[in-house]
Amino acid sequence: xxxxxxxxxxxxxxxxxxxxxxxxxxxxxxxxxxxxxxxxxxxxxxxxxxxxxxxxxxxxxxxxxxxxxxxxxx
Amino acid sequence: xxxxxxxxxxxxxxxxxxxxxxxxxxxxxxxxxxxxxxxxxxxxxxxxxxxxxxxxxxxxxxxxxxxxxxxxxxxxxxxxxxxxxxxxxxxxxxxxxxxxxxxxxxxxxxxxxxxxxxxxxxxxxxxxxxxxxxxxxxxxxxxxxxxxxxxxxxxxxxxx
Numbered sequence: 001x002x003x004x005x006x007x008x009x010x011x012x013x014x015x016x017x018x019x020x021x022x023x024x025x026x027x028x029x030x031x032x033x034x035x036x037x038x039x040x041x042x043x044x045x046x047x048x049x050x051x052x053x054x055x056x057x058x059x060x061x062x063x064x065x066x067x068x069x070x071x072x073x074x
Numbered sequence: 075x076x077x078x079x080x081x082x083x084x085x086x087x088x089x090x091x092x093x094x095x096x097x098x099x100x101x102x103x104x105x106x107x108x109x110x111x112x113x114x115x116x117x118x119x120x121x122x123x124x125x126x127x128x129x130x131x132x133x134x135x136x137x138x139x140x141x142x143x144x145x146x147x148x149x150x151x152x153x154x155x156x157x158x159x160x161x162x163x164x165x166x167x168x169x170x171x172x173x174x175x176x177x178x179x180x181x182x183x184x185x186x187x188x189x190x191x192x193x194x195x196x197x198x199x200x201x202x203x204x205x206x207x208x209x210x211x212x213x214x215x216x217x218x219x220x221x222x223x224x225x226x227x228x229x230x231x232x233x234x
Contacts, residue, residue, distance in 0.1 A: 026082040039084050 001037045005060050009053045010035075024048040097131070104128045112174045140213055143220035151214030160206035168199040 010020055017031045024031075024045065033039035034049075041049070046061050053060065104124055111121045118125075139145070149155040172195045 027085060030082055030084040033084065042083055045083060 001063070003035050003037060003060070006049065006053075007035045009055050009060060013053050015052075020049070020052055023052040097135075101128065101131055104131075109170065109174070113177060116178075136213065140216050141220060143217055143224050145214065145217050151217050156207055156210035156214060160203050160210055163206050164199050164202040167202055168195060171198070 010017070015023075017035075018028045021028045021031045025048070026045065030039060030041075034041050046057055050057055050060055104127070107124065108121060108128070111124075115121065145151045145155075149158075172191070176191065
């Protein structure tokens with residue numbers, strides 16, 4: 001599943017994949033693969049990305065489930 | 075701007091996966107080469123070095139899994155799995171070993187030849203089964219002990 005939230009947050013912060021990769025200590029390919037959903041990062045890498053983009057884990061990596069929303073609404 | 079590749083978890087995990095697959099390929103090919111060499115050569119000394127390398131690889135893998143408390147992906151250590159694995163491995167090894175030796179052997183003519191060969195096959199199977207079962211039992215006990223130790227080490231029930 002594509003991680004659009006990560007891509008949007010990165011663009012909002014006006015940084016390239018390469019810059020983000022450098023900040024969190026991975027290769028540019030890894031950031032690209034996380035954004036396209038080809039690689040599931042560890043929780044440590046998720047936290048590093050969140051810190052670099054000034055976001056929370058929920059903002060970038062939490063997928064809202066329709067059933068869950070219905071449950072919360074009730 | 076240079077990235078230290080060694081810190082990239084994706085790269086590390088992909089390299090480890092490839093190395094793991096390469097290990098299985100090498101071990102599989104070594105096993106096939108033993109079978110061929112057992113038919114072609116008369117003496118064990120021709121492939122002794124490869125056999126030692128193969129054994130070291132197996133021991134490293136086995137001991138590594140035992141120390142981390144891993145058995146396998148489809149079963150748990152117990153009498154049922156010890157019996158199953160012992161029977162399967164003994165049957166495969168005895169069959170392959172017997173067939174290869176039968177092909178190289180010039181049997182004396184007579185009615186008792188097949189019976190004699192079958193007896194050797196059976197004795198070898200029983201011996202290997204006992205050996206395998208003992209090895210499985212010991213390694214299974216170590217694995218269970220390690221699993222228990224890891225559970226106790228990271229148990230949070232006392233904290234709550």
